[in-house]
Amino acid sequence: MKKVLLSLIAILMVALPLAAQRKLIEKYLSNKKDSTRAPSFMPVPVFGYSQEIGIEFGLGALYSFYADRKDTTNRSSNFSGNFSTSTKKIFNISLNADGWTPGNRFHYIGDVKIRKMPFDFFGTGNSTLESNKDRLVQNMVKLAFDLEKRLLPHAYTGLSLGFEQYHFTDKENGGIFGQPGLRGVPGGKAFFVGVSQSYDTRNSNNYPSTGFFGRIAYQYAPDLFGGDNFSGSRILANASSFWRLHPKFIFAAQGIYQTVQSSNTPFWILPQLGNDEMMRGYYSGRYRDENLLAFQGELRFRYNHRFGAAAFIGTGQVFGEKSSLAINAFKPNYGGGFRYFFDPEKGLSLRLDYGIGEKRPNEKRQGGFYISLAEAF
Numbered sequence: 001m002k003k004v005l006l007s008l009i010a011i012l013m014v015a016l017p018l019a020a021q022r023k024l025i026e027k028y029l030s031n032k033k034d035s036t037r038a039p040s041f042m043p044v045p046v047f048g049y050s051q052e053i054g055i056e057f058g059l060g061a062l063y064s065f066y067a068d069r070k071d072t073t074n075r076s077s078n079f080s081g082n083f084s085t086s087t088k089k090i091f092n093i094s095l096n097a098d099g100w101t102p103g104n105r106f107h108y109i110g111d112v113k114i115r116k117m118p119f120d121f122f123g124t125g126n127s128t129l130e131s132n133k134d135r136l137v138q139n140m141v142k143l144a145f146d147l148e149k150r151l152l153p154h155a156y157t158g159l160s161l162g163f164e165q166y167h168f169t170d171k172e173n174g175g176i177f178g179q180p181g182l183r184g185v186p187g188g189k190a191f192f193v194g195v196s197q198s199y200d201t202r203n204s205n206n207y208p209s210t211g212f213f214g215r216i217a218y219q220y221a222p223d224l225f226g227g228d229n230f231s232g233s234r235i236l237a238n239a240s241s242f243w244r245l246h247p248k249f250i251f252a253a254q255g256i257y258q259t260v261q262s263s264n265t266p267f268w269i270l271p272q273l274g275n276d277e278m279m280r281g282y283y284s285g286r287y288r289d290e291n292l293l294a295f296q297g298e299l300r301f302r303y304n305h306r307f308g309a310a311a312f313i314g315t316g317q318v319f320g321e322k323s324s325l326a327i328n329a330f331k332p333n334y335g336g337g338f339r340y341f342f343d344p345e346k347g348l349s350l351r352l353d354y355g356i357g358e359k360r361p362n363e364k365r366q367g368g369f370y371i372s373l374a375e376a377f
Contacts, residue, residue, distance in 0.1 A: 031304045031344075037072075039065035040343050053117060058084025058092070062373070064346055068102040075100035075107075075205045076346045080373070090117035100205070107156055109146040115139075122286050123176050124267055125322035126329055130363045134175030139167040139187075146196065154201050162192035162219065166268045183228060184266020190230040194219035202242065207347025207375060209250045214239040230269045232262025240377050250300040254278070254377045258292040265290060271318060273331070276370040277377060279316050280355025281333045283366065290320030296333075298376065308339035310353070312376070331358045337370075349374060 043061045060082030068074045077099035084092045097110035118137050122128035141164070148158030167187035170177045177185065195218055202211035216237045223231035240254035256278060258271040271292035274282025278294050294316025302308040313334040319325045337353030350373060357366035 029306065031306055037066050037069040037345065039063070040346070042342065053086045053090050054088035056084050056086040056090070056092075058082055060084070062348070064343060064348060067100060071102065073104065074102060075104055076348075078206075078348070086117075088118055090115065092117070098205075105150050107146075107148040107150075107158070109144070109148075111142065111144040113140065113142040115142075118171070119285060120283065121175075121177050124182075124270060124288055125320075126287050126289060126318050126331075127323060128287060130360070132176045134177045135171040136177060137169040137171060141165045148196060148198060154199055156196075156198045156200065158196040158198070158217075160192070160194040160196060160217065160219065162194070163189070164192075164269075165189035168268075182267055183264060184230075184268050185228075187268065188227070188229040188266050189225055190221040190269065191224055192219040192221050204347050207341075207349065208242045208252075209244045210242055212239075212241045228264065228266055230262065230264075230266055232260065232265065234258065234260045234269070238377075248302050250302070251297065252300060252377065253295075253297045255295045256292070260290050270320075273316055273318050274357075274368075276353070276372045279314060279331070279333050279357070280312070280335055280353055280370060280376070281357040281367045282331070282355075283368065286366070287318045287331075289318035289323065291325070292316065292318050293325065296377075300339075300375075302339075305344035306341050308341070308349070309336065310339065311336040312353075312355075333357050335367075351375065 041061065041063045043059075060080065062078065062080045064076050064078045066074050066076055079097050079099070081095045082092070084090070093112075093114040095110070095112040097108065099108045100106070116137065116139050118135060121134045121136050122130070123132050142162075144160065144162040146158055146160040148156035150156050165187070166189070168177070168185070196215060198213070198215035200211070200213050202208035202213050216235065218233065218235055220233045221231050235258070237257040238254070240252060243251045245251055260269055260271065267288065270288040270290060272285045273279050273287040273292060273294070274284045278296060294314060296312055296314030298310050298312040300308065300310045315330045315332055317325070317329045317331055319329070323329065333355055335353060335355035337351060339352075340350045342348060342350060351371070353370045353372075353376070355368055355370070359365035
């Protein structure tokens, strides 16, 4: 990825005057930090990869600023949006907001996703088989909005609203998706209202080196739509800690728990093991069930302000109707990657990771490569 970035900059240098060349080099390769805490706007080509979507490309932009530039404790607010497609024929519109008001008194989060994408469905449970893979096409609309207020030092209490809608088309007749007993076929929708409580002592919301972050959210979906649409509740819990071991080394640890409670739970609302943030290397949705429990640790190395690397290890499982929580059911994952910090002062980075998972009998070892913005946690 460093070679790609250097090539792009070299092309631009041919067409730009000398003064602009210096600014370009200063902006993208200099080891200096911008101590002015000025806003940054970066229109960027969207380029990423994961095993679920293939090579993703499109157009996007990232805007980051401090609501109070004079207050060095004020968290950076980050807004991003992109339009993209991929080699596996996805269509994606995504808008994200993660904002902090002056004094960090309020924290607001917004997430809008409109997506059409093919994906592989393996069934539900912690022991699904590669041989059961069934190709589906998913149409998704997802809206989520959270507002949290600091009521005590480092403690934030919040309210949330959300809406999710899914529709699935089976590309292969006779597959596991068409078998009797699977709830939520061919899709459905749900409206959520919720409350949350978090505690946050991190020294940065983008690249923390010390502190703790913990958040638990309860969301309830009333029976507004009837039929096989989801009605019930879910709980999302997340805790992470950060320790500076050395000026260039940070150790980070995280644990997550998710559960869905309903008398009629559709498959599309079940927690899924594996993505670019937790249990990297597992195909997202390969394992899904009513509960998910996972842990990970990551050693982060910051060579200088611009470049870094990381090594991670983790474990997790899903459990519920078809499988209960068991020590020997935890699945392993490990891997590593590189970091390029395009905004060193705010700790905003481009992340390249390769994750490795379990090897089940008569199957290839699971693994995946990811290109993403920001740290995994």
